[in-house]
Amino acid sequence: MTSLQESKLSMYQSVQLLCANNPTITASNAAFTEGLSELNAKISDILNFVSTDIKHTSGITNDKTVTKHNLCTVASEIAGFVFAYANVVKNEVLKQEVNYTYNELRRLREDLILPTVKIIFNATQANLAALGSYGIDVIKLQELADAMSAYTSALPSTKMTKSEKSSVVISLNNLFKETDELLKNRLDKLLALFSKAHPEFVNAYKSIRHVDAPTKTTTQIKGNISADKRGTSIAGANITLTGKTTYSATSDAEGNFIFKPISYGKYQVNVQATGYQSHTEQNYLVKRGVVNKLVVVLKE
Secondary structure, three states, rough: OOHHHHHEEEEEHHHHHHHHHHHHHOOOOOHHHHHHHHHHHHHHHHHHHHHHHHHHHHHHHHHHHHHHHHHHHHHHHHHHHHHHHHHHOOOOHHHHHOOOOOOHHHOOOOOHHHHHHHHHHHHHOEEEOHHHHHOHHHHHHHHHHHHHHHHHHHHHHHHHHHHHHHHHHHHHHHHHHHHHHHHHHHHHHHHHHOOOHHHHHHHHHHOOOOOOOOOOOEEEEEOOOOOOOOOOOOOOOOOEEOOEEEEEEEEOOOOOOEOOOOOOOEEEEEEEEOOOOOOOEEEHHHHHHOOOEEEEEEEE
């Protein structure tokens, strides 16, 4: 959702609230009541599309992030054991093949991660008979193979999501267009029916039927989840925001997460992670047009 669409949605919801607070007036005309019902439906559809967009995008991004974290963890652990073996037998070629830390693997370009891990896998497999005392056996090697397979499976999903996201954007744009036309060509015109009997309602309606200048920044939340005692990042934590719409995300390998875009307003925050106490925060305020920060420290 663009910043202009955020401003429009805020205006739609203001009209919706005004009408909801004056049910006797709006119900006095059947045509206005019908148009108002359509407006409520359009607003609901817009919020659903925004929520779906966030869930699909962050969900698939998190899938790839989690599988990448697991792949780099398993590969770097095995690489360390093989490097120790190579150091003992003075095999410099083998040392070079497996000389990768977790961070070095994680920072590789996406198209280089799997080929690099494959080199580590092949080197380990070729020396498997001598690696038993270093904690590497067929089961450990299969764990690496499974991690490679899981990461490979997560990659195509990202490409599919771009197509899905494009479809959501088109549908969202159409919804805003339809809502603009509904207000301009129906509700605004029918407003004259109330001018004599309810001038205050008409004036209030007109005062909110404008779109504020859009902000330069999309309303969003960037946050981090960490542990209280060690200060380490918590991957895989589930973050849920409950307000007019419910949003959810999962923290990545560094404990980071993002909600973008998100409707501004107050939310209840709930964070859960395996092995930690859950965290709940009431009335977390998301400010419009800024990058809101949300840092949560979980207790073990």
